Amino acid sequence: MIHLGCLFTSKDCAMSEMTISSKTQEETEKNAGRLSVLEALQNRGVKGLDRVLAVRVNGELRDLSSLLNGETAVEPVYAESEEGLEILRHSASHVMAMAVKELFPGVKVTIGPAIENGFYYDFDYERPFREEDLPKIEEKMREIVKADYPFIRKEMTYREAVEFFRSENEPYKVEIIEDLGADRVSLYTQGSFTDLCRGPHVPSSGKIKAFQLTKVAGAYWRGDERRPMLSRIYGVAFQDQKALKEHLKRLEEAKKRDHVRLGTQLDLFSTHEEIGAGMVVWHPKGGILRHVLEEFEIREHLKRGYGIVKGPQILKTELWKRSGHFENYRENMYFTEIDQQSYGIKPMNCLSHMMIYNSALRSYRDLPKRYFELGLVHRHERSGVLHGLLRLREFTQDDAHILCTPEQLDQEIKGVLDFVRDVMAIFGFEYDLEVSTRPQKSIGSDEDWERATKALIKAMEDNRLPYQINEGDGAFYGPKIDVKLKDALGRKWQCATIQCDFTLPERFNLSYIDRDGQKHRPAMIHRVILGALERFIGILIEHYAGAFPTWLAPVQAILLTVTDRNIPHGETLLRNLQEAEIRVESDFRNEKLSLKVREAQLQKIPYMLILGDRECQDEGLTPRLRSGKNLPFMKEKEFIQHIHEEIRQRR
Numbered sequence: 001m002i003h004l005g006c007l008f009t010s011k012d013c014a015m016s017e018m019t020i021s022s023k024t025q026e027e028t029e030k031n032a033g034r035l036s037v038l039e040a041l042q043n044r045g046v047k048g049l050d051r052v053l054a055v056r057v058n059g060e061l062r063d064l065s066s067l068l069n070g071e072t073a074v075e076p077v078y079a080e081s082e083e084g085l086e087i088l089r090h091s092a093s094h095v096m097a098m099a100v101k102e103l104f105p106g107v108k109v110t111i112g113p114a115i116e117n118g119f120y121y122d123f124d125y126e127r128p129f130r131e132e133d134l135p136k137i138e139e140k141m142r143e144i145v146k147a148d149y150p151f152i153r154k155e156m157t158y159r160e161a162v163e164f165f166r167s168e169n170e171p172y173k174v175e176i177i178e179d180l181g182a183d184r185v186s187l188y189t190q191g192s193f194t195d196l197c198r199g200p201h202v203p204s205s206g207k208i209k210a211f212q213l214t215k216v217a218g219a220y221w222r223g224d225e226r227r228p229m230l231s232r233i234y235g236v237a238f239q240d241q242k243a244l245k246e247h248l249k250r251l252e253e254a255k256k257r258d259h260v261r262l263g264t265q266l267d268l269f270s271t272h273e274e275i276g277a278g279m280v281v282w283h284p285k286g287g288i289l290r291h292v293l294e295e296f297e298i299r300e301h302l303k304r305g306y307g308i309v310k311g312p313q314i315l316k317t318e319l320w321k322r323s324g325h326f327e328n329y330r331e332n333m334y335f336t337e338i339d340q341q342s343y344g345i346k347p348m349n350c351l352s353h354m355m356i357y358n359s360a361l362r363s364y365r366d367l368p369k370r371y372f373e374l375g376l377v378h379r380h381e382r383s384g385v386l387h388g389l390l391r392l393r394e395f396t397q398d399d400a401h402i403l404c405t406p407e408q409l410d411q412e413i414k415g416v417l418d419f420v421r422d423v424m425a426i427f428g429f430e431y432d433l434e435v436s437t438r439p440q441k442s443i444g445s446d447e448d449w450e451r452a453t454k455a456l457i458k459a460m461e462d463n464r465l466p467y468q469i470n471e472g473d474g475a476f477y478g479p480k481i482d483v484k485l486k487d488a489l490g491r492k493w494q495c496a497t498i499q500c501d502f503t504l505p506e507r508f509n510l511s512y513i514d515r516d517g518q519k520h521r522p523a524m525i526h527r528v529i530l531g532a533l534e535r536f537i538g539i540l541i542e543h544y545a546g547a548f549p550t551w552l553a554p555v556q557a558i559l560l561t562v563t564d565r566n567i568p569h570g571e572t573l574l575r576n577l578q579e580a581e582i583r584v585e586s587d588f589r590n591e592k593l594s595l596k597v598r599e600a601q602l603q604k605i606p607y608m609l610i611l612g613d614r615e616c617q618d619e620g621l622t623p624r625l626r627s628g629k630n631l632p633f634m635k636e637k638e639f640i641q642h643i644h645e646e647i648r649q650r651r
């Protein structure tokens, strides 16, 4: 039987000498006759015990070594389950911290959580860690895994814990304990390393079977620029080698699809230190891609009864105060001054849309009003989170506000959900839906929040859409439905949101005259479908690996001559295809055809149109797809029809 008390006397455990001795005897007696959960599972004949990392007792996760108080609802947590993987990954971070402490004397430990697919730990060391340090740390970790040290839990009082970490010269741990303010805390020890932790953990380090360290990065202590810069080491960990290998393969594939790399290769966009962080410059090929998407958006919105509107880029700060943005969103906003008057650059498009609504007297017969804007917004994001097109400081939202009667609300939410469904099908995305509820920092009455949350949930229930609840993740003015896209690699991306709001109409005194001749307050929906256009393009690049379907491709076809004799025919064709509004380029260089084909393939152009002597004589072309497949010879008209049909169907 694994026994807490006796294991703490192991000689390499630094804390054992300090605090254990007096309690061991007492605890041993108190625990006599109690079963550990591991024994309980053994008695029940649970299968695959070597894959069980922890248990759930009455809904609560616990260590295998913990003792039972007569509880019977004990469920095993297997390594391959979501919870099992989290415990495994978090335990791997403890093992990494132990390895780093043994290899780099004087290093100070901070925090080391599990994250998606793996874990990290932040260290404070005299120099930042480098990629070259990783193999050595990995090797040390393997030694620790091989030694199969048990993870031993110990509770301490606040005072004992502070004293312990002071004696270990671990100021960050002391700070964490002081901030926790709890009477008692728990610590976990494996081998020579003890960490403050709530647990649970794997029973011993030998359970960590498949891991790899992946990268190093800088991170401020507590994400605060004024605190020390720490050195973060990332790793991935899985239940077995097979799962790890599959993950590494997916990473490799993701790297090939990286939108920043492809953005340069396909000449779509660039970023410049001289311009500023979080801003993008669009080159002609990226510019046309944006234009196609914007045109698509406008058509789809007009079809669904939206009006196209446009508001100014900067609005008086007084108005931002009235909306609640100043109070709740100021840190993310930029301000400027004109004629001694303060103005805020818009981080959202809502305010102008409300002014449009308020510019006339509205009757119930006018509702719903749907205002759509491709709205350029600026938000201050910390420099550390900026990344390619995915996180910017300046971006364009496909934003709309729907103002309707409370009775129309369900129907309008359903309309937006249908809109999302139709659009995502065009791009080939599946998605999950989540409902985010009231955050701590928010405006509006409890009653309004409840009404709004209920409306969103009702729309999901009525349409039999599966969803999850995200507690406390709503916008400051209302709850929302978040749409999480799944791309070709199975990665999830947050794009569309549908937010329900009763508060802003109140603050801006919006009204309509109902059948009873009285003034009533409309309900308001804020919604985006693609979200930030720039970010959506980043996701599309990775989703399609740069090989855009024809309707989106910046260059849809390229003319490739076999010899110079074919140039005159090529020039006629070029003009005719341009005339037919096909985005076409030409490569009439005196180079080998195979080289021209290879270059066009790297540009991921859907159609390569080969022009040899036969094509010139018979006045046509032979299209070759980027997959390498050749279509039969066709007349110019046939090809134009073919590609027009493809564009019409958005393929």
Ligand SMILES: [Zn+2]
Residues within 6 Å of the ligand: 090, 091, 094, 188, 195, 196, 197, 198, 199, 201
């Ligand atoms: Zn831990």
Ligand SMILES: [Zn+2]
Residues within 6 Å of the ligand: 348, 349, 350, 401, 526, 527
């Ligand atoms: Zn809005």
